[in-house]
Amino acid sequence: MNAHDEYLDDLALLALDALPAPDAAPVLAHMSGCEGCTAEYRRLREVADVLPLAAATAQITPPGADLKRRIMSGVEPAKRSFLAPPYLLAAACLIAAIIMGALYAQVSRRAADQSAIIADTTSPAAQHYAVTGGQVLRSGEHVYIAMHDAPALPPGKVYQAWTLPAGSKKMAPSVTFTPKGGRILLRLPVNASRIAAVAVSVEPAGGSPQPTSKPVFVVLFPSKA
Numbered sequence: 223m224n225a226h227d228e229y230l231d232d233l234a235l236l237a238l239d240a241l242p243a244p245d246a247a248p249v250l251a252h253m254s255g256c257e258g259c260t261a262e263y264r265r266l267r268e269v270a271d272v273l274p275l276a277a278a279t280a281q282i283t284p285p286g287a288d289l290k291r292r293i294m295s296g297v298e299p300a301k302r303s304f305l306a307p308p309y310l311l312a313a314a315c316l317i318a319a320i321i322m323g324a325l326y327a328q329v330s331r332r333a334a335d336q337s338a339i340i341a342d343t344t345s346p347a348a349q350h351y352a353v354t355g356g357q358v359l360r361s362g363e364h365v366y367i368a369m370h371d372a373p374a375l376p377p378g379k380v381y382q383a384w385t386l387p388a389g390s391k392k393m394a395p396s397v398t399f400t401p402k403g404g405r406i407l408l409r410l411p412v413n414a415s416r417i418a419a420v421a422v423s424v425e426p427a428g429g430s431p432q433p434t435s436k437p438v439f440v441v442l443f444p445s446k447a
Contacts, residue, residue, distance in 0.1 A: 229259055236336065237266035246336060248405035251368045254343035254359060255350075263340070339409065342366065353422075353439035355404065360414050360443060367408045367422065372401040373438075375424065381438070382429050385412050386419035393421060398429040418443055 232249045235241040241249065253260045342348065348361035356369035367383060375381065383396040399408055410420070421440040423433045 233259060233263050234266055237263055239336070244402065247407045248370075248402060250336070250339055250343065251356070251370055251405050251407035253340065254366070254368045254407065255357070255370070260340070260344050339366075339407070342409075343368070343407070349443075351441045353441060355438075358420055358439075358441045363413050363415060365410045365412060365414045365417070365420060367399075367406070367410065367420070369401050369404065369406050372404045372406065374404070375400060378427050379424050380427050380429065381422055382425040382433075383408070383410055384421040384423065384433065384437075385410065385417045386421075388416055388418045390418075393419075393433065395429060395431055398425065398427075414443075418445070 229249055229252060232241055232245060236246055236249055249259075253263060342361035342364050343359055343366060345361050348359050351358040351360070355372040356367065359366040359368055365385075372381070380398040380400050382398045384393040385396050386393050396410055396412065397408065399406055419440060419442045421433075421437045423435050423437045425434055
């Protein structure tokens with residue numbers, strides 16, 4: 223089996239915006255260092271982009287219609303026993319429309335976020351810093367921790383990221399995380415231009431206000447002239 227075969231199914235789901243975020247993280251982490259899988263994702267994405275046109279041509283029922291049908295089925299018994307007031311039917315249709323709109327917005331936001339992550343991690347201008355079990359990426363205003371072989375954590379422990387604000391001498395606590403199968407792709411909630419370093423340490427579950435153990439790694443960013 224090719225070393226990348228295990229990612230093919232997930233790449234297809236990712237291209238269709240159908241891969242849950244927890245499952246997408248290790249795939250995106252792998253893609254950050256794999257040109258072959260990145261190229262395959264882009265090819266699959268080109269196919270996925272024309273699927274709506276194919277569905278329209280074939281008159282395939284969109285998922286939203288099925289959702290509305292399931293919601294409306296709740297009022298079917300009432301319609302058979304008595305004539306439902308028009309305002310009840312209108313309210314049911316409105317609820318269905320709101321739910322479908324919310325689901326569409328959620329999927330759209332997730333797709334946009336994943337597209338931004340892929341653009342960042344595959345950008346030729348991205349800066350890569352090798353660390354224990356993975357790498358730190360700095361791309362535009364974003365900083366990522368991409369782990370593909372993170373050491374297993376002791377019970378009751380988590381990894382915690384730390385950032386050093388530019389001009390400061392004290393690390394600021396950031397997010398905690400637990401890699402799944404040693405893999406994770408994490409975008410830190412910080413502007414890359416405002417920090418001078420990134421570190422990761424092992425901390426008690428819930429995180430710490432200051433490091434309690436020796437850092438797993440520290441990455442210093444070169445200052446910009």
